[in-house]
Structure formats: C-alpha cells, structure tokens
Amino acid sequence: MTRLSLDELRELSVAILRHNGFSEPHVQAVTDTVLAGERDGCTSHGVWRLLGCIHTVRAGKVVPDAVPELSEPAPALVRVDARGGFSQCAFDLGLPKLVEKARSQGLAALAINHCVHFSALWVEIERITAHGLVALAVTPAQAYVAPAGGTRPLFGTNPIAFGWPRGAGDPYVFDFATTVVARGEIQLHEREGKEIPLGWGIDAQGNPSTDPGAVLDGAMLTFGGHKGSALATMVELIAGPLIGDLTSAEASVFDEGTKSSPYHGELLIAFDPARFLGADAPRHLARAETLFESIVGMGARLPSQRRFAARRRSLAEGVEISDSLYADLRALLE
Ligand SMILES: NC(=O)C1=CN([C@@H]2O[C@H](COP(=O)(O)OP(=O)(O)OC[C@H]3O[C@@H](n4cnc5c(N)ncnc54)[C@H](OP(=O)(O)O)[C@@H]3O)[C@@H](O)[C@H]2O)C=CC1
Numbered sequence: 001m002t003r004l005s006l007d008e009l010r011e012l013s014v015a016i017l018r019h020n021g022f023s024e025p026h027v028q029a030v031t032d033t034v035l036a037g038e039r040d041g042c043t044s045h046g047v048w049r050l051l052g053c054i055h056t057v058r059a060g061k062v063v064p065d066a067v068p069e070l071s072e073p074a075p076a077l078v079r080v081d082a083r084g085g086f087s088q089c090a091f092d093l094g095l096p097k098l099v100e101k102a103r104s105q106g107l108a109a110l111a112i113n114h115c116v117h118f119s120a121l122w123v124e125i126e127r128i129t130a131h132g133l134v135a136l137a138v139t140p141a142q143a144y145v146a147p148a149g150g151t152r153p154l155f156g157t158n159p160i161a162f163g164w165p166r167g168a169g170d171p172y173v174f175d176f177a178t179t180v181v182a183r184g185e186i187q188l189h190e191r192e193g194k195e196i197p198l199g200w201g202i203d204a205q206g207n208p209s210t211d212p213g214a215v216l217d218g219a220m221l222t223f224g225g226h227k228g229s230a231l232a233t234m235v236e237l238i239a240g241p242l243i244g245d246l247t248s249a250e251a252s253v254f255d256e257g258t259k260s261s262p263y264h265g266e267l268l269i270a271f272d273p274a275r276f277l278g279a280d281a282p283r284h285l286a287r288a289e290t291l292f293e294s295i296v297g298m299g300a301r302l303p304s305q306r307r308f309a310a311r312r313r314s315l316a317e318g319v320e321i322s323d324s325l326y327a328d329l330r331a332l333l334e
C-alpha cells in the first residue's frame with residue numbers, strides 16, 4: 001500500500017488532469033470530488049475514477065474544456081447545460097442560483113443537462129445542506145441493471161441522495177445506488193481479482209454469478225426487488241425525459257461501446273425550511289433532532305456516520321491506496 005497525505009493526492013490528481021488536457025475549472029472541480037471520495041472511504045468514487053476520466057477523454061466522450069451555460073427557465077428552475085463536460089463544473093455554476101431561488105421560492109430545482117457524470121452525489125448534497133437547505137439529487141447512468149423480473153440491462157445504477165442540515169453539526173445524508181451496490185464496487189472487485197457475493201447481479205445468460213466480470217457484462221440487480229426497480233424508474237424519468245435528457249439506455253447508445261463515463265443529465269432539488277416554517281423553524285428543526293437522537297439512542301447509526309469518521313481520520317493521517325492503483329495513476333502522467 002502507498003500512504004499519501006490529502007495534499008499529495010490532490011497534487012497527483014491535478015497533474016493528471018492538466019496533463020490530459022482538462023481546463024483549470026475542470027481540473028479543480030473533478031479533483032475536489034475524487035479526493036472527497038477517497039478521503040471519506042468511498043473508494044468506489046475516489047481517485048480510482050481518474051482512470052475512467054482519462055479513458056473517457058481519450059475515447060472522445062467528454063469535452064475537457066467545456067464551458068457550462070446557465071439559464072433560468074422559471075422562477076424556481078435553474079438549468080445548466082454542461083455542454084459535454086463533466087458534471088462538477090456545471091454544478092459549481094448552478095449552485096449559487098439554486099440557493100438563491102430556494103430561498104426566495106421555498107424550493108427550487110437545478111437541472112444539469114448534457115453532462116458526463118461519474119461522481120458520488122453526497123458531495124453535492126453536502127454543499128447544499130451547508131446553506132441550511134434540505135437537498136435531494138438523482139441521476140441515471142448507462143444500461144447496467146435489469147428491472148425486477150427481467151434479465152437484460154435497462155436501468156442505470158441510478159443513485160438517490162438526500163441531505164438535511166443540522167446547524168453546525170454534520171448533516172444527515174444518505175446516498176445510495178438503487179442497485180444492491182454501486183457498479184464501482186463491482187469494478188473494484190474485478191480490479192482486485194475478488195469474487196462478489198451472490199445477489200449483486202446475473203451473467204449474460206441470466207444466471208446468478210459471483211464473477212464480477214460476468215455480472216458487469218450481464219446485469220446488476222436492484223435492491224429490494226420491485227421497490228428498487230420502481231425507484232430506478234423514477235430516477236430515469238425525473239432526471240431523463242422530465243429535464244429533456246437521456247435515459248440510461250439512451251446513454252449507452254451514446255457511449256458506442258467505449259465504456260466511458262456516462263453522458264446524461266442530473267436533477268437536484270433544494271428546500272428552504274425557513275420559508276416553509278417561518279418563525280416556527282427552530283421548534284420544528286428541534287423535532288427533527290429528536291428523531292435523529294431516537295435512531296442513535298437505540299444503537300442504530302445514521303447514514304454517513306461511517307463516512308464522516310473516515311473523513312476525520314484521513315484529514316489527520318492521509319489515505320492508503322494500493323501500489324497497483326498508485327502505479328496506474330502515475331502512468332496517466334506519461
Ligand atoms: N454518479 C453515478 O452515476 C453513481 C454514483 N453512485 C455513488 O456511489 C456511492 C455508493 O453507493 P452505494 O454502493 O449504493 O452506497 P452504500 O451501500 O455504500 O451506502 C449507502 C448509504 O447507506 C449508508 N449506510 C450504510 N450502512 C449503513 C448502516 N448500517 N446504517 C445506516 N446507514 C448505512 C451509507 O452511509 P456511510 O457512507 O456512512 O456508510 C450511505 O449513505 C454513492 O455515493 C452514490 O452517489 C452510485 C451509482 C451511480
């Protein structure tokens with residue numbers, strides 16, 4: 001294993017992205033998200049993803065210097081056209097306007113269109129909750145997942161992320177794929193030559209498999225059977241046709257078999273508790289705290305607690321990445 005401080009890892013990511021033709025705003029925005037993933041022990045969306053970023057630019061499936069464009073189609077709607085670039089820069093552009101509109105309207109939505117998306121959604125959710133707003137985010141991917149009862153891939157891994165601000169404390173955040181695990185987790189198992197548990201997916205013949213490569217070439221499975229399948233469908237609809245963007249199946253057609261990061265849209269919604277509640281806000285937000293305390297009080301944990309603990313450790317001690325990943329990342333500088 002190779003131990004690196006977060007500053008050293010940032011330097012490496014910045015060098016890789018600059019060397020491969022990304023403009024400075026993309027270099028910084030992409031680095032922020034992959035570094036956050038690694039820092040928080042969310043390795044499926046950590047620095048390993050830089051390999052996919054560079055593969056995607058070399059395949060001609062992302063515009064490395066795209067300049068996103070913002071418009072305001074309605075009082076509570078912000079749209080950012082990423083113009084074929086990575087989603088992170090588009091989010092950076094849209095966030096201030098989303099916050100402003102949520103504050104003035106009570107709730108507001110940010111539609112990001114025509115972006116290449118590979119990041120964990122909690123990174124964006126936390127940037128919204130930091131403004132005291134409640135947040136929701138969804139995005140499709142490519143056709144990797146069979147609907148419940150089906151055997152062929154149709155849906156993306158379609159994550160749903162939610163955040164609730166808690167004053168000066170860590171926000172309440174959950175963020176999960178609508179599959180049993182994120183695809184990145186299966187890809188990491190494949191990289192490390194490890195089997196996956198039964199239940200994560202099926203091979204191309206529709207049989208349950210523990211071979212990560214066979215499942216990646218076959219179909220992943222939704223969590224909770226028909227329930228995850230319906231949630232995945234909702235994500236396809238509200239972050240696809242509703243915002244005038246691609247479904248996961250359409251994103252796969254766009255990919256042309258290059259196995260690049262997916263190109264599609266994303267939908268984020270922000271709610272302002274102060275607008276919903278007015279002077280009663282402190283009383284009702286205190287009731288939310290009672291709910292969180294009740295969960296923790298019976299020995300359960302809140303989602304993101306593991307992640308926040310990992311963050312505190314990494315900030316103090318840095319992170320460890322495998323020697324083979326370190327070598328593969330350094331090779332991107334050649
Ligand atoms: N851009 C894209 O297209 C996609 C991105 N992703 C990203 O992949 C990441 C990982 O997804 P996935 O593999 O489904 O996530 P996980 O199953 O690892 O975690 C899901 C959530 O559940 C929480 N959690 C886990 N165990 C417990 C527990 N025992 N009690 C309470 N909460 C718990 C986690 O918190 P904690 O982290 O603290 O453990 C996390 O918030 C997400 O960040 C997602 O955004 C996924 C699919 C597609």
Ligand SMILES: O=C(O)C1=NCCCC1
Nearest residue numbers: 117118141157182183184
């Ligand atoms: O891990 C996943 O699932 C995905 N992550 C980013 C891109 C598409 C799917």
